[in-house]
Amino acid sequence: MKIVIIGSGNVAYHLAKAFTQGGIPVAQIFGRNEKDLKVISNELQIPFSTSEIADADFYIIAVKDDSIADVSKLITKTNCLVAHTSGSLEKEKLNGNYRKACFYPLQTFSKTKDLVYSEIPFFLEAENEADFNLMNSIAQKISKKVLNSNFEQRKYIHLTAVFACNFTNHLFAKAKEISDSQEIPFEYFLPLIKETVDKIYKIEPKLAQTGPAFRGDEKIIESHEKLIKDKDAKAIYKTMNISIKDMYKNEL
Incomplete structure (x- = not known):
């Protein structure tokens, strides 16, 4: 499975780091801030791009809430799963002809502060059971606390x-x-x-x-x-x- 993380901020950095530590390959980190992307790429040895999003099976959009809808339009692939990391937005905020989901880590993130990822709760929502099970299998490799959660709960x-x-x-x-x-x-x-x-x-x-x-x-x-x-x-x-x-x- 190919995973791409979109974003270069605190959440994107820590998800990339958690995935790396959990043995989950990340094919690319994509974003606009080349300086921050380079720092993440150099530390975690993950390719990055500011111009072209790599082909993937699972895209995780880790940007500020106000940007999620616009950023999600950049994903033109249809046969894929796309999840945002917001606790305050429904999965339907994603604009594209793909399967929509939410992959929400409940934690305060700062790049300068190390975290114990196994203690971070992850709240997941997907359109179907197969996609939920896929995200659940990924989250379980990172955290001991993974729950199914709909938008109203989030x-x-x-x-x-x-x-x-x-x-x-x-x-x-x-x-x-x-x-x-x-x-x-x-x-x-x-x-x-x-x-x-x-x-x-x-x-x-x-x-x-x-x-x-x-x-x-x-x-x-x-x-x-x-x-x-x-x-x-x-x-x-x-x-x-x-x-x-x-x-x-x-x-x-």
Whole structure:
């Protein structure tokens, strides 16, 4: 089977790396960014192109969501399987006369951060059982966590991921801005962050909540609001406190 990965960003890089480590040959990486493609090609010894997509049986489109529909038009072959890696788009967003699918890895990807691919969940959807089984056999060589998932489920999976990952990381960035403003090394907060994350492996997040809003300590909340100068940070602080109070209003 010939596999082509389309894209040169974080997801494309890690999929190519995971496939290589899992003994799954990748015939080509195709994309527009020649510089990034060269880096991936040199590291993983996979041919690349910016001009012509190689003939393949299975194409994986790993580009940003807004580009998937347009990029999918570049595949003119009909007797093939094409999957995107988005958690928020239906497989029908793919524009072509080929079999459509979704090959969605649930993880935050950065090229500079190594990952344990066997721990990454993969959510798959295909038009028929044979294509699902094909993708499942590939995913099983990479990960221990592979599930069948329709578009309706994936929408909520991605929404959950945004709350758990993207929003949380933004809060880390905002927290660092505050610590930096007082010349307090952010590394001093890393044990607190680690303990916060470690706890939810053992108890439900709702049961792990602490802090002034959870305790109903209005004086502390008021004093914090006076310290915050950045309007976005203040809005986040107020919104989060309201949400915490609402979640525990019958328990305080």
